[in-house]
Amino acid sequence: xxxxxxxxxxxVVVVTGAGRGFGRxxxxxxxxxxxxxxxxxxxxxELGTLAAEMKSQGxxxxxxxxxxxxxxxxxRLRKAALDAFGRMDVVYNNAAISLWKTFEEMEIADWxxxxxxxxxGYFLVAKSFLDSMKEHHGGSIVNVSSSSAxxxxxxxxxxxxxxxxxxxxxxxMALELRPYNIAVNSLNxxxxxxxxLKPTGLTEEESSNLPDAVKTNxxxxxxxxxxxxxxxxxLALQRGNGxxxxxxxxxxxxxxxxxxxxxKLVEKYKGKLMRATYQTxxxxxxxxxxxxxxxxxxxxxx
Numbered sequence: 001x002x003x004x005x006x007x008x009x010x011x012v013v014v015v016t017g018a019g020r021g022f023g024r025x026x027x028x029x030x031x032x033x034x035x036x037x038x039x040x041x042x043x044x045x046e047l048g049t050l051a052a053e054m055k056s057q058g059x060x061x062x063x064x065x066x067x068x069x070x071x072x073x074x075x076r077l078r079k080a081a082l083d084a085f086g087r088m089d090v091v092y093n094n095a096a097i098s099l100w101k102t103f104e105e106m107e108i109a110d111w112x113x114x115x116x117x118x119x120x121g122y123f124l125v126a127k128s129f130l131d132s133m134k135e136h137h138g139g140s141i142v143n144v145s146s147s148s149a150x151x152x153x154x155x156x157x158x159x160x161x162x163x164x165x166x167x168x169x170x171x172x173m174a175l176e177l178r179p180y181n182i183a184v185n186s187l188n189x190x191x192x193x194x195x196x197l198k199p200t201g202l203t204e205e206e207s208s209n210l211p212d213a214v215k216t217n218x219x220x221x222x223x224x225x226x227x228x229x230x231x232x233x234x235l236a237l238q239r240g241n242g243x244x245x246x247x248x249x250x251x252x253x254x255x256x257x258x259x260x261x262x263x264k265l266v267e268k269y270k271g272k273l274m275r276a277t278y279q280t281x282x283x284x285x286x287x288x289x290x291x292x293x294x295x296x297x298x299x300x301x302x
Contacts, residue, residue, distance in 0.1 A: 007233050008035035012085045014077075015039055016068060016125060017095030019046030022144065022189050022197060025221045026092050029229035030236065031059035038081045038088075039063045040095070068095050068121035069113055078128040087136055088129035090236045093122040093166075094144040098159040100290045111158045118162035123169060126184075130177075138181035138239040142232075143170050145186045145247070154289035154299055167247065171273065174245030183238035190251035192219040192227055228254050234262055242266050245273035 013030045017023035019041030031037050031054045039061055041047050047063035054061045062084045066077045081088060096118045099110050126141050133139030148156055149163035166186060173184040191197045197219055231254040238244065246269050256265060287299045 008033040008090075008236060010034075011089040011236070012036045012038065012081070012087050013090040013092060013236060014081060014088060014125070014129065015092040015094060016066075016121070017041060017144075018050060019043045021221070022224070023092070023094040024050055025224035025228070026094060026232055027061070028054065028221060029225040029232050030090075030092070031057070031061060032225065032229060033233045033236075035090070035236070036060040036085050037062070038077075038085070040066045040068075040077060042067055068125065069116035071124055074121070074124045074128055077125070081129075082132060088132040089136065089139050091126050091129055091139070091141045092144065092232075092236070093125055093142065095121060096144070096159070096162070098156060100155045100292045101157065102155055103157045105292075106157050114158035115162055115165075118159065119165045119169065122166060126173065130180075130182075133182050134180045139183075140236050140238050141173065141177075141182065141184045142235050143184070143186045145170075145188050147188065149186075149188075154287050154297075155291065156289075167274075167276065170247070171245055174273065178240040178244055181240040183235075183240050183242060183244040185235055185238065185244060186247045187232075187235060187253075188247065188249040190228065190249060190254075192223055230254065231257055234265070238266075241270075243269045247274045 008030060011034070013035040015023055015027045015030060015037060018027040018037075018039035020043070023041070024046075027037050027039050027050060037054065037060065039047055039050055040063075042065060044063075044065045047065060051061050051063050062081065064077050064080050066073045068074060097114055099106075099114060101110055122143055129139070143166050145163050145166050148160045149167050152160050170184050170186040177184055189197060196217060228250050231248075231250055234253070234257055235243075235248070243266055260268070283301060285301055287301075288296055289299065291297055
């Protein structure tokens, strides 16, 4: 299934963390579906190459370099987007950082920065465009999450709480914003079959310079957009009277959408919310985890 061209014609979509990886693929998919894309990231070079790629395909894109840990920069983002396009229909909250520090290594400033970008940033970006969505009688907010919202991991002492928090934020927003016909859902990332996602700290330039034997292990942005674009567009098209308050895994949503079609999926999830269910699992015998320098350590438990 390819991206259905024109499904988002006339819609404006903001994608945070759009410079690289999963967010870049989402931006490409939104543009391919006809949306006017506001691409947000801290790395201006990556935003520049993204804009060049999208414009070469006749797509409309505005790039706004933004540090999401700073509320004043989010205010500037809101003004730039609304000045350029006059409205906002879809927010894809995707930007995230992980410093790969343990509990003992984590400093207060590290903690605050991670939570500010990964959780408070989601809240502030969505809140910035709430009035525009209300004015245009609806919208869609997609909060990108991960398996770190399901389990704790070593080296993710701030990242995991931020992702667990995103799920609670999504559920609260779904309840409060449904009267305005605004859908709020969370989306777990996925890689292509047999591959993994590029590490979030790896720039596009760095990834392009990796040996071919390493690069083949990572999902290509264009391939991600082609494989999952319809699923991402489907969520962008949801409103409060459709699917809201759900948590989807990208790959599972793409498979279900292809097998059942959009109408049956809406019928299946409309009027439902998601509740976390905790269950007891075995304590691991060995845990491998990433370090701040990019290496791997191993922790064994008796």
